[in-house]
Amino acid sequence: MKATFGDAAPFEPRSHVDTDVLSDTAAVATDDRDWWRTAAIYQLYVRSFADGNGDGTGDLAGVRSRLPYLKALGIDAIWFNPWYPSPLADGGYDVQDYRAIDPRFGTLAEAEQLIAEALALGIRTIVDIVPNHVSDRHPWFQRALAAGPGSPERARFWFHPGLGPDGDGMPTDWVSSFQGSTWTRTTEADGTPGEWYLHLFTPEQPDLNWNHPDVRREHEDILRFWFDRGVAGVRIDSAALPVKDPALPPVPAEVAPGEHPHLDRDELHDIYRGWRAVADGYAGSRILVGEVWLDDAERFARYLRPDEMHTAFNFDFMTRPWSANELRASVERTLAEHAPIGAPATWVLSNHDVTRPVTRYGRADSGFAFERKRFGTPTDLARGTRRARAAAMLTAALPGCLYIYQGDELGLPEVELPREVIEDPMHFRSGGVDPGRDGCRVPLPWAGNSAPYGFGTDADHDTWLPQPGDWAELTVEAEEHDPASTLALYRAMLRLRRDRPDFGAAELDWLELGSDVVAFRRGERTASVTNFGPAPIDLPAHRGVVLVSTPLEDGMLPPDATAWLEL
Template identity: 60%
Template sequence: MADQHAAAEPAEWWRDAVIYQVYPRSFADGDGDGIGDLTGVRDRLPYLADLGVNALWFSPWYASPQADAGYDVADYRRIDPAFGTLEQAEALIAEAHALGLKIIVDVVPNHVSDRHAWFQEALAAGPGAEARDLFWFRAGRGPHGALPPNDWQSVFGGPAWTRTRNRDGAPGEWYLHLFAPEQPDLNWNNAKVREEHESVLRFWFDRGADGVRIDSATMPAKDPALPDFGPDASPAPHPYIDRDEVHEIYRAWRALADSYPRPRALIGEVWLADPKRFAHYLRPDEMHSAFNFDYLNCPWDAAALRRVIDATLAAHASVGAPATWVLSNHDVTRHVTRYGRADTSFGLSLRQHKAPTDLELGTRRARAALLLDLALPGCVYLYQGEELGLWEVEDIPDALRQDPIFHRTGGTDIGRDGCRVPLPWSGDAPPFGFSPAGASAPPWLPQPRQWAAYTAQAQDGRPGSMLTFYREALRLRRGEAGLRGADFRWLPEGSPGVLGFTRGDGFSCLANLSGAPVPLPAGADVVLASDPGVGPGVDELPADTTAWLRQR
């Protein structure tokens, strides 16, 4: 069942695929409770196929208390009731395959939910129990163990340790959580942890999943000594990021993925500054690809982008892996907003909350960035709603914010809710078709009323709309032979602030990131431009515009 749909598909489809991230809670609500679900996704699979993407990546849809939007997994073999059932997930995979869409599911190896059966057993068993060796339980420091075992800090703010209570109510051991307290870290030195995750991979691969996206892929392996890592600590090796031991995990996963008649893909969330260390995850016996965060973080600047593109292609070529290009996801400020700011780079700290934003400029640059992405060799990731031109929603009332980052930092970091607002599908007022008529609850996060002009229905078939532009760009990319494979050559440098390169015979891409128009090359026809006004008879490329060209 799982392999029949792709008999004619390229075995290494991930090398140049366009992969669309579905954040289930915010995609489409089929039952009217204000939360997106699998019914909503299934109803809109034709929309996704028509958009022209090759695969869908689903953020976690598993049973979870939702302390961190599903990244606190309680049971990988059940679908969260808010989203649907396992049977619905299996039906969705089959329906997607029938439309030619691959399916990628999320796996979170660093931690599980504190409601996971293992952690509940460990709490009940008490100090010294075998069940506690699946996690990182330790006695505290200082008088009566009142201080955490070390100085590690949570990614979400505050200490990375929480103290338990013994059965008699007395303070007990501490447990490690590099994210929220509801997300205890697993001990990957325990063979049972390794065996369970391989079983989970088989569970979803056997149900037709074409690959897995690996969350926080650099973090599962820990220094068993749990040393302090304060500002004066040695920079390497890090006690819990990018340790050499982590590669043993992914070599085992790769062997499992390759054991299927149609090999499954492993895709890593790898945040690393060192390109050589990054490439280690993409060696031929490890992951197939990994997210390119250097590119996502890069400002809208030609010289900076060229450096990142060169470094990306070189790092991936060294291990024979395909590069990836991504502008937005569920963790970062939407790029229409970022590109409309004076500082167009992205930083995880504070997210430039309420910095002045020119959305018209940001949208213009976002269109140009899409054509640049799609012309580069490798795989492209899209985040749901970017094809509609959606921006970051920054005026969500504090009482409605749900991201643990917001709560654990006391609101100094507003968190990621602004990029997770439910999508607008139709109509002129919230919920904009996200929920069906007569829904029992509003969308779980409020939608801006200005999105009335940005619904999929309002943009469908409208010349020049963002949705029409995405569909056309993806259609042309599929049909352009020069955009397949690894061929890539920079054109001779011309005007400052302009990036130009060729792909294949006669096809080129020109991106003008400068503040002024530049001449289009003589003897070239415009295949597609991010500015709808660029076409026959036009001899200049406006500022913040990208064009695909074909030499006559």
């Protein structure tokens, strides 16, 4: 699949980054308060990015060694999944200490150095904050267990007596986000059954009580801790979940807006206004990015009011199947949601929770839903790769900011792992039916013909998740020498997105080219055309082809392909 560059010169990756040359760029970037409106942001899962000490687990030393790669890719910021000390009951989203770095990854001093070195290259840092819960190893929860019922320490969580004469019944029948129950019973110091505590995720992730002033004050202090160390923003995990109705009512069949007992409650907005005030107290621009899974467009938009979050993830687009009607409808809906409040849309094809696009788009059911994941689902990887490349260009052409999950720029497929190596709690809480999310978290391949593919792991260790035996053609090294590779496409795509003035325009004008085509104009001279149909199509009148995801066929755009045109 030859990447066509048209009037754009091919991107030549640099073997090193000259920080003197880039210093002016970094200074300009630091002063740009609106950088987040059009940024290309790279999601980095530290454990699987690069291994700097050879122990099989990715770490900050590995990330620092690969900063030139990220600069050459053309991203504006890195979003780090949680890098804090954690028992890893849920991939790091069970946080034990927000003011430290997990020793498996490095030290706080290394994190500070990484933030500074990335900024010297013009790359900002975004860290993950998980307000809904902490690890059961967190000092607060350990003190709460030791203090006993009715204590001030337990008031920071949701401890509650059980139902029935012996307290054997769970306080509510709420269902966990990971399937199964949401309550676990404690055992008191004398060995007798005690109170129950709430966890919307795993039992190792007790929910915090956001009605308690300590919880709110602690998180605002955590924001300051990381902003003081130079981070440019925070990504807020499960942002619509933290507040609960203290009456703990059942979830009704019909829920009025703001009345769900543990989702999207109105009280959340005062919390995020407090966070925004903290962020706005810093020079430059410190941003809040919300993970907000909501179907209600009006309720979603509330999180993006001028005194709350800057942006929120657009999951609707990510979950839609490969269909012109579906994806256009999602774009129209997303832009309509954001228009009244002036917030930019965000576009994302995958993340650490989702089946990779190359695999997903090759399936008969190419949409995404957690409850539909099953072992052994067949896929056509060649078709999925064509569609993933086309989808990448489609999303990159849309107005707003773009997120790229690590490895998607290499065209990596989802890995179906042996059951015995899976760690993800979603697999176990499904009774082994769901393969879980570890298949998109396999360590990246950098070079060589066999595992560990230059990941950095030495001969005495295996990578924490096993890599497939057929990834030699998908390594960074292999793709850097192939002008038709997915990496070459991403580098060209991101450079054009940054340098071409039309992509900075806020507006999008639809071009009507048929029911199997999604086409639109950006600015005065640029158009994006994606063919979802079964046959090649004629392109609209144009002066030249800027970039294509798949080579044209006799001047026509083939199926499952995107072209950017000079009009």
